Amino acid sequence: MKTIELINAAIAAPSSHNTQPWQFRLADKAIELWADRTRALPVNDPYDRELTISCGAALLNLRVASAARGMAVATRLEHDHPDHLANVCLDEGEVEAALAGLETAISERFSTREAFLDHELPDTxxxxxxxxxxxxxxxxxxxxxxxxxxxxxxxxxxxxxxxxNASWRRELASWMHPGRDRDGLAMSPWVAPISRLVVRNFxxxxxxxxxxxxxxxxxxxxxxxxxxxxxxxxxxxxxxxxxxxxxxxxxxxxxxxxxxxxxxxxxxxxxxxxxxxxxxxxxxxxxxxFAEAPAHRAPRREVKDVLLTYQDLLTQM
Ligand SMILES: Cc1cc2nc3c(=O)[nH]c(=O)nc-3n(C[C@H](O)[C@H](O)[C@H](O)COP(=O)(O)O)c2cc1C
Structure with a gap:
């Protein structure tokens, strides 16, 4: 199903502390993008500014994946609920041809915390x-x-x-998980407890x-x-x-x-x-x-974990 492929592209987006603060709902002719504020970082990001930027990155990936499939879509910002950020309306608008060529880069992109190789950027x-x-x-x-x-x-x-700020350190430590957790700043199960302890206390x-x-x-x-x-x-x-x-x-x-x-x-x-x-x-x-690719890519939750149902929505209203 194409819509699932689109959401799969969306969840590859970067997010602060890899919180993946997004949810999606499949409506009749739209994919709805919702903020998941249970994944907020109240100390690091008290106004959900970075949370919303992260959702914007996921929205761009939805548009790129749509364009790559030749799908015409229109993006509309939504205001009916504070967490309902935008809709990607299917079969409306135009195919965003300029975005289509970026799809392969969705899986190639990564963030790095290492020093770069000693190469200049391409001139253009x-x-x-x-x-x-x-x-x-x-x-x-x-x-x-x-x-x-x-x-x-x-x-x-x-x-x-x-x-x-001890609260900031505690919040950072709480997102340092072993890789199997599918979110957060993944690290090996051996290293995670010690790293968390150090970050929390020093x-x-x-x-x-x-x-x-x-x-x-x-x-x-x-x-x-x-x-x-x-x-x-x-x-x-x-x-x-x-x-x-x-x-x-x-x-x-x-x-x-x-x-x-x-x-x-x-x-x-x-x-x-x-x-x-x-x-x-x-x-x-x-x-x-230019950077070496990390040995392990940052983990992601699965599409089924980020799909909202009507039942979920009712409990949020
Ligand atoms: C809005 C935003 C803020 C971020 N802030 C930081 C940051 O301050 N320091 C950092 O090392 N990475 C930061 N990141 C990168 C994330 O940690 C990274 O996207 C996440 O761990 C997933 O890894 P990936 O980008 O390799 O897929 C930020 C990403 C976003 C979208």
């Missing part, structure tokens, strides 16, 4: 990313050499602030901050995605822009690592905006480059 990629992100209603800012060390220091400062902000600062300083490119305002629809746009850019990059063999700390820590976000996107709201900061 920055302009292509800029155009793709613009088409989704967000903006891309390439961080110039003159700003890089300031931003790298903001990332390190963000790590220090986050790790100094402030490693200085060490993590130094490592992230080095990653920011040495990446082939550092970019920020911003929106003109701060609203659910802007966050959905940012998520679609993010995933469109990530798929375009992955098609060229380029992958991303996230350096979102200055977007997540409220007192640093204004400084980031002043430096790279005055008057805009920075949503995501990425480093881009």
């Amino acid at each position: 990629l920055p302009a292509e990313l800029d155009a793709a992100i613009g088409r989704e209603g967000a903006r891309l800012h390439q961080v110039g050499d003159e700003d890089r060390s300031v931003l790298a220091e903001l990332v390190a400062e963000g790590d220090r602030i986050q790790f100094s 402030d490693m902000g200085n060490k993590v901050g130094q490592a992230d600062e080095d990653l920011a300083l040495n990446a082939p490119a550092l970019v920020v995605i911003s929106t003109a305002d701060e609203s659910q629809s802007s966050w959905l746009a940012a998520g679609q822009a993010l995933e469109r850019a990530l798929l375009l990059a992955a098609s060229a063999g380029v992958h991303a690592g996230y350096l979102n700390q200055p977007c997540q820590v409220e007192q640093l976000r204004g400084q980031l905006a002043d430096r790279v996107c005055p008057g805009q709201f920075p949503q995501v900061m990425l480093r881009l480059g």
